[in-house]
Amino acid sequence: xxxxxxxxxxxxxxxxxxxxxxxxxxxxxxxxxxxxxxxxxxxxxxxxxxxxxxxxxxxxxxxxxxxxxxxxxxxxxxxxxxxxxxxxxxxxxxxxxxxxxxxxxxxxxxxxxxxxxxxxxxxxxxxxxxxxxxxxxxxxxxxxxxxxxxxxxxxxxxxxxxxxxxxxxxxxxxxxxxxxxxxxxxxxxxxxxxxxxxxxxxxxxxxxxxxxxxxxxxxxxxxxxxxxxxxxxxxxxxxxxxxxxxxxxxxxxxxxxxxxxxxxxxxxxxxxxxxxxxxxxxxxxxxxxxxxxxxxxxxxxxxxxxxxxxxxxxxxxxxxxxxxxxxxxxxxxxxxxxx
Amino acid sequence: xxxxxxxxxxxxxxxxxxxxxxxxxxxxxxxxxxxxxxxxxxxxxxxxxxxxxxxxxxxxxxxxxxxxxxxxxxxxxxxxxxxxxxxxxxxxxxxxxxxxxxxxxxxxxxxxxxxxxxxxxxxxxxxxxxxxxxxxxxxxxxxxxxxxxxxxxxxxxxxxxxxxxxxxxxxxxxxxxxxxxxxxxxxxxxxxxxxxxxxxxxxxxxxxxxxxxxxxxxxxxxxxxxxxxxxxxxxxxxxxxxxxxxxxxxxxxxxxxxxxxxxxxxxxxxxxxxxxxxxxxxxxxxxxxxxxxxxxxxxxxxxxxxxxxxxxxxxxxxxxxxxxxxxxxxxxxxxxxxxxxxxxxxxxxxxxxxxxxxxxxxxxxxxxxxxx
Numbered sequence: 001x002x003x004x005x006x007x008x009x010x011x012x013x014x015x016x017x018x019x020x021x022x023x024x025x026x027x028x029x030x031x032x033x034x035x036x037x038x039x040x041x042x043x044x045x046x047x048x049x050x051x052x053x054x055x056x057x058x059x060x061x062x063x064x065x066x067x068x069x070x071x072x073x074x075x076x077x078x079x080x081x082x083x084x085x086x087x088x089x090x091x092x093x094x095x096x097x098x099x100x101x102x103x104x105x106x107x108x109x110x111x112x113x114x115x116x117x118x119x120x121x122x123x124x125x126x127x128x129x130x131x132x133x134x135x136x137x138x139x140x141x142x143x144x145x146x147x148x149x150x151x152x153x154x155x156x157x158x159x160x161x162x163x164x165x166x167x168x169x170x171x172x173x174x175x176x177x178x179x180x181x182x183x184x185x186x187x188x189x190x191x192x193x194x195x196x197x198x199x200x201x202x203x204x205x206x207x208x209x210x211x212x213x214x215x216x217x218x219x220x221x222x223x224x225x226x227x228x229x230x231x232x233x234x235x236x237x238x239x240x241x242x243x244x245x246x247x248x249x250x251x252x253x254x255x256x257x258x259x260x261x262x263x264x265x266x267x268x269x270x271x272x273x274x275x276x277x278x279x280x281x282x283x284x285x286x287x288x289x290x291x292x293x294x295x296x297x298x299x300x301x302x303x304x305x306x307x308x309x310x311x312x313x314x315x316x317x318x319x320x321x322x323x324x325x326x327x328x329x330x331x332x333x334x335x336x337x338x339x
Numbered sequence: 340x341x342x343x344x345x346x347x348x349x350x351x352x353x354x355x356x357x358x359x360x361x362x363x364x365x366x367x368x369x370x371x372x373x374x375x376x377x378x379x380x381x382x383x384x385x386x387x388x389x390x391x392x393x394x395x396x397x398x399x400x401x402x403x404x405x406x407x408x409x410x411x412x413x414x415x416x417x418x419x420x421x422x423x424x425x426x427x428x429x430x431x432x433x434x435x436x437x438x439x440x441x442x443x444x445x446x447x448x449x450x451x452x453x454x455x456x457x458x459x460x461x462x463x464x465x466x467x468x469x470x471x472x473x474x475x476x477x478x479x480x481x482x483x484x485x486x487x488x489x490x491x492x493x494x495x496x497x498x499x500x501x502x503x504x505x506x507x508x509x510x511x512x513x514x515x516x517x518x519x520x521x522x523x524x525x526x527x528x529x530x531x532x533x534x535x536x537x538x539x540x541x542x543x544x545x546x547x548x549x550x551x552x553x554x555x556x557x558x559x560x561x562x563x564x565x566x567x568x569x570x571x572x573x574x575x576x577x578x579x580x581x582x583x584x585x586x587x588x589x590x591x592x593x594x595x596x597x598x599x600x601x602x603x604x605x606x607x608x609x610x611x612x613x614x615x616x617x618x619x620x621x622x623x624x625x626x627x628x629x630x631x632x633x634x635x636x637x638x639x640x641x642x643x644x645x646x647x648x649x650x651x652x653x654x655x656x657x658x659x660x661x662x663x664x665x666x667x668x669x670x671x672x673x674x675x676x677x678x679x680x681x682x683x684x685x686x687x688x689x690x691x692x693x694x695x696x697x698x699x700x701x702x703x704x705x706x707x708x709x710x711x
Contacts, residue, residue, distance in 0.1 A: 075504075121686065130447075130504065131643040131689045134633055139682025145675035248675075256508055269502050301519030301622070308512030315501040315509075 021266035021318055022278040029285040036292035043292050046172035053174045054165065054242060056287035058083065058235045058251060060180050060280070062258045063265075064187040065228035067279045070262055071191070072203045072221055073271025074122060074129040079232040080254035081140035082114045084247075086236030088144035091153030091246025100157055104237055111233015112226050114140060119225030123218040137255065144248035153246040164241040176238065183231070188276040196220070204271030260307055261286050264314040286310065394640060396691065397655045401662060408666040415669045422548065424658075424665050429554035430612050431657040434628065435635040436561050437605030439653035442636055443565070444598045445578040445645025446503035450492060451606040452628035453514035458484045458610030460518055463527040463620040470533035474615075477536065478553075481611035482604040488514055489603015493596030503599075511629065515622075522622035529618030540615030550612050554654075557605060562650045574598060578645025634681050635660050638688045659684075 037044035062079045069076050086107045093103045114136070121132040166175055191197040202210035203217045210217055240246045265282030267274030289310070290303050408415045434451050441448045458481040465480065466472055488510065495506045529537060542549050565571035577584040577591055585591050614620050639656030641648025664677055 121690075125690060125693060127689050127693055128643050131637055131685065134630065134637075135682045135685030135689070137682065138630060138634065138678050138685065142675065142677065142679025142682055146673065146679055149673075149675060256512070259505075259508065260512075263505060269505055299519065299523075302516055304512040304516030305520065306516075308509040308514075308516060311512070312495065312499075312506060312509035315505045316495070316499045319500050 022275050022281075025264065025266055025278050025285065025314075026281040029281040029288070032285060032292075033288055036288060040292045040295050042295055048291070048295070049172065050167065050174045052287060052291050053177050053180070055291060056283055057176050057180065057242070058239055058254060059257050059261055059287065060283045061183060061231055061235045061238070062228075062254065063261050063279055063283050064183055064276070065224065065231045066258050066262050067265070067267055067274060067276060068187070068191060068200050069129075069221075069224050069228055070259075070267050070269065071200050071271055071274050072217070072224060073207070074221060074224075075133060075259070075269075076115075076118060076129070076225060076228045077133040077255045077259070078114070078118055078136040078140055079228060079235075079258060080251045081137045081144065082111055082229050082232035083236035083239060083251040083254065084249060085114065085140045085144040085147070086111050086233040087240045087246045087250040088148035088248045090237060090240050092147050094156065094246065095153055100160060107237050108230060108233050111236065112230040115226040115229020115232070116222070118229065119222035122225065123222045141248070141252070148246065148248045150248065154244050156241055156244050156246075161241045161244045164238055176242075179238070184276065184280060191276055200224070201272060204268075204273070206272075257286065257307065260311040260314075264310055266314075266318070269315070282314075394649070394652045394655060397639065397652065397659055401655070401659050404659070404662055404666055408669055412669045415666070420665060420669070424661050425551045426548055426616055427661040427664070428654075428658045429548070429550040430609050430616065431631060431635055431661055432554045432654040433557050433605050433609040433612065434632045435639065435653040435657045436558055436650045437602035437609075438632045438636045439639070439641050439648060439650045440561065440565070440574065441503070441598050441602045442641050442643065443578045443645055443648060444574050444595060445581065446496065446595065446598065447507065447633070447643070448489070448492060448503065448599060448602045448606075449507040449629045449633075450488065450510040450514055451602065451609075451632055452625040453511050453518070454485045454488045454603055454606040455610040455613060455625035455628060456622065457488065457514050457518045458482075458607035459614040459620045459624045460522055460527070460610075460622060462611050463532065463614050466533055466536055466614075467527055467531045470535075472533075474536055474539045478608060478611050481614075482608045485607015485610065486600050486604035489599040489601065489606070490596060492603065493599030496599065497592045497595050515626070519622040524622075526619065526621040527614075532614075532618055536615055537618055540612075540618070550616060553608075553612065557608070558650060558654050561601075565650060570594070570597075575646055578647070580646075631660060631681070634685050638684050640688065640692065642692060643689070 042048055062083070066076060066079065089110055090103055090107045093106065094100070118129075118133055118136055121127050121136075122129045163175055167173055168175055168178070191200060199210065199215040199220055202213060202215055203220060207217045236250065239250050243250075261283045262274075262279050263269060263282075264286060265274070265279030267279060286307065289306060293303055293306065294300065405415075414420060434455065438448055438451060461484050462477050462481045466477060492503070492507055492510055495501065495510075496503045499506065539549055544552060565574065573584065573589045573594055576587065576589060577594055581591060610625070613624060635656035636648075636653045637643060637656070638659060639648065639652035639654070641653055660681060663680055664674075667674055667677055667680075
């Protein structure tokens with residue numbers, strides 16, 4: 001009897017710890033990295049590390065503001081189209097012989113404006129963000145095609161494209177990793193150590209309560225959409241420079257991967273819950289699994305199954321863990337209070 | 340039971356405050372004195388008009404679009420052009436009807452494009468290997484494949500207790516991945532398909548293509564079930580307030596699985612129609628279609644947060660989107676504008692929806708009704 005309760009309490013402890021998704025996802029990511037490095041040929045090479053970082057660059061960047069948006073209980077599905085439109089505008093400006101030094105700030109501004117449009121519809125008009133951003137997903141992508149058609153613009157200045165694909169001098173650390181790390185720290189501090197971050201969680205937990213506590217949910221969400229657009233614009237610029245190709249369909253479908261990574265990282269789609277370390281781990285897990293499978297000659301398309309299953313498991317697992325935990329607790333309650 | 344409450348809650352209970360009486364005397368005066376006093380149906384009609392404003396808006400937009408396009412190029416109203424629009428609408432409308440059923444319950448099904456692809460490829464492979472397969476059986480198999488996918492979605496939403504957006508985003512990837520894995524880059528061409536099946540894709544009955552007739556059948560049956568049957572009303576109730584629906588004794592879980600099953604089965608059916616129309620099927624069939632389907636539903640006046648809208652509106656939305664596509668071609672406007680216009684229409688539609696809701700709430704408040 002006492003051995004049984006000991007076992008039960010240990011399982012309860014385990015499930016409780018597992019319910020802490022953040023720790024779990026980081027652990028799973030580390031395990032996947034170790035297993036992949038040990039079993040997949042070329043996975044652990046420094047060259048592959050560079051590819052891995054470049055591959056996860058757009059997802060990692062866009063996932064940062066997306067985390068904040070989803071924690072407030074909203075969503076932004078237009079990020080990939082914003083990326084594409086910024087890339088298309090960048091290409092068409094470059095075609096009209098503008099200097100790259102003016103193009104880049106203009107594209108960042110464009111991203112912020114596109115985000116502000118989302119923010120306007122969601123906060124000022126009070127429309128559901130899912131519908132608004134599905135609408136702007138189509139609108140921005142369509143505008144990207146209107147701007148650039150199905151042609152591609154190449155020949156961006158070599159010093160810029162080289163910087164994006166290159167490494168920090170003397171090391172095998174990609175330059176763009178700096179951008180990811182800096183932005184991750186900025187967003188991490190913002191979300192977890194500032195009043196703004198607390199307001200984000202408060203709005204996600206209960207918008208009304210947050211309002212009573214002096215937060216202005218509308219204004220907060222508006223600026224989150226602006227930041228989301230801005231970062232998507234940055235991702236569009238880096239995408240264009242990385243492939244040295246501005247195309248209207250750049251980043252098509254990326255919004256799904258980003259949402260998948262964020263939810264995989266333990267952010268609740270209902271808002272109010274989530275943490276940035278988990279999201280980073282989710283991004284790394286998704287990207288390194290895809291990278292490892294690709295190195296093992298699994299077709300690109302079949303990888304979709306992995307992404308989809310991961311996404312479903314990531315939302316099911318916490319619920320299952322909770323269900324198991326509460327049933328264990330109920331049983332323990334029954335054994336200690338035999339009624 | 341009078342039909343009035345049924346009508347009212349099909350487009351949101353808070354719209355019941357519109358004034359049916361004000362217009363009634365004028366209408367009564369128009370008929371001869373010997374006529375019977377206005378029946379409830381007649382008195383309801385101005386109210387109906389208000390409630391159907393969104394459907395009416397689409398019809399007007401459609402009429403305007405067709406008029407402008409036809410005056411600038413008479414080819415637009417040629418038999419072939421109209422047939423193309425109708426065939427395109429048929430496939431999109433079947434998907435949109437299924438999506439509307441799910442959206443009315445306050446869920447969403449993003450996996451429909453992938454399900455269409457899987458079903459089209461399954462039926463294509465079957466027909467290639469067994470050319471003797473009757474068309475009806477092909478339609479049923481396609482619907483069954485889709486129905487299974489939909490039921491999986493429903494079960495995951497119901498028992499996983501997770502939002503449909505996430506689940507169907509996951510199955511969008513999974514189903515598409517399975518199709519690619521299975522197809523392995525191969526493609527089914529028209530010359531490999533039995534001619535009977537391809538004939539079915541082109542044949543007409545009294546000038547109306549079979550595909551259109553099937554779409555109409557789906558539309559009418561679903562529309563009547565949603566509007567007049569208990570099962571249908573329960574879906575609206577769930578969408579309006581899941582909690583209240585549960586308290587009212589509606590088996591929300593079973594209805595959720597059912598709604599996803601219907602959406603999946605219709606996506607599967609659309610896959611067979613797709614295969615019959617185009618004859619060429621690869622693993623990418625229907626990629627990105629979910630966007631058009633959601634657009635058709637939203638433009639058709641089905642509120643994204645459930646409880647209101649109709650499959651008629653969704654089908655009209657599908658017709659409008661398809662017509663825009665061919666109008667652009669006829670007007671020689673850059674085809675790339677189409678997606679931007681679709682996006683603009685979605686924003687316009689949800690904006691208009693909010694405006695109508697706000698005005699109704701305001702008018703209810705003025706009339707001193709019980710609205711919090």
